[in-house]
Amino acid sequence: MYTVIKRMEISAAHSLKLSYRSKCENLHGHNWVVTVYCRSEKLNEEGMVVDFTHIKDVVMGRLDHRHLNDVLPYNPTAENIARWICEQIPACTKVEVCESEGNTVVYEKD
Numbered sequence: 166m167y168t169v170i171k172r173m174e175i176s177a178a179h180s181l182k183l184s185y186r187s188k189c190e191n192l193h194g195h196n197w198v199v200t201v202y203c204r205s206e207k208l209n210e211e212g213m214v215v216d217f218t219h220i221k222d223v224v225m226g227r228l229d230h231r232h233l234n235d236v237l238p239y240n241p242t243a244e245n246i247a248r249w250i251c252e253q254i255p256a257c258t259k260v261e262v263c264e265s266e267g268n269t270v271v272y273e274k275d
Contacts, residue, residue, distance in 0.1 A: 169203040169213070169256075179233040179241040191242045192208040192232075197212050197223055197243075201250060202259040215256050247272035 178194040181187065193257075201224065205214040233241035237249050246262040247270050263269040 167205050167208065169215055170200065171203075171217050171224075172198065172200045173221060173224050174198050175225060175229040177228055177231050177233050181242060182240050188189060197246070198263040199228075199246075199250065200261040200263075202216045202261075203254060203256040204273075205256045206257045215254065216266075217260070220254055224250060227253075243268070243270040244272065246270075257260060 168173045174196055176194060176196050179190055180192045181261045183190055201220050203215045203220070208214060210216045227236060228246075233246065237258070239245050239247060239249075247262040250262075251257045251260045251274060255272050259271065259273045261269060261271050
C-alpha cells in the first residue's frame with residue numbers, strides 16, 4: 166500500500182451560518198494548515214498514487230486567498246472544508262484541517 170501525504174497552508178476567509186449566536190457568523194479569516202492523505206495499492210502509469218502538484222492545484226488553487234462561502238456548496242466549517250477537499254482529489258482517503266492552534270478536524274472516507 167502506498168500513501169502520499171501533502172501538507173500546505175492556506176489563507177482564506179469565511180463566515181458561518183449557525184443556529185446560535187457566535188462571532189464566527191461575522192466574516193473572518195484563518196491560516197489553515199491542510200494535510201491530505203492519498204492511498205493506493207497500485208501506482209498509475211506515471212508511477213504515482215497522485216501527483217503532488219494535482220493536490221496543490223486543488224487546495225491552493227481553489228481555496229487559498231478566497232472567500233470560502235463562495236467556493237463550498239455548504240456551510241464552510243472546518244469539517245466541511247476537510248470533506249470537500251477529500252471529494253476533489255482522486256485516491257484521497259483522509260484530510261486534516263487545522264483551523265487554529267488546538268483546533269483540528271480530521272475527515273476520513275469509510
